[in-house]
Amino acid sequence: MIDPPLDELLAHVDSRYTLVTSTAKRARKILEEEQLKEEKSNKAVTTALREIHSGTIKIEKLNVGIK
Numbered sequence: 714m715i716d717p718p719l720d721e722l723l724a725h726v727d728s729r730y731t732l733v734t735s736t737a738k739r740a741r742k743i744l745e746e747e748q749l750k751e752e753k754s755n756k757a758v759t760t761a762l763r764e765i766h767s768g769t770i771k772i773e774k775l776n777v778g779i780k
Contacts, residue, residue, distance in 0.1 A: 716759075716763075717762065717763065717766040721766060722762060722765060723768055725765055725768070725772065726765075726772050731772060731774065732765070735761075735765065735770070735772045736758060736761045736762055736765065737761075738759075738762070739757075739761035739764065739765070739770055740757035740758045740761040741757075743757040743760050744757045745760060748780065754755055
């Protein structure tokens with residue numbers, strides 16, 4: 714089971730795609746930061762999802778469309 718729940722996570726974004734890409738980007742950043750500190754806590758994806766859920770990370774949608 715995902716903690717926080719998926720429906721609560723989707724309330725912070727406009728689509729599942731946005732949630733997945735934003736989580737992946739943040740998880741990569743967390744891994745880079747951990748390499749510098751040489752300290753590992755939770756898994757990076759779990760930490761990223763919790764940050765999105767708590768509002769620590771704000772996701773901005775760019776208004777760029779396909780022409």
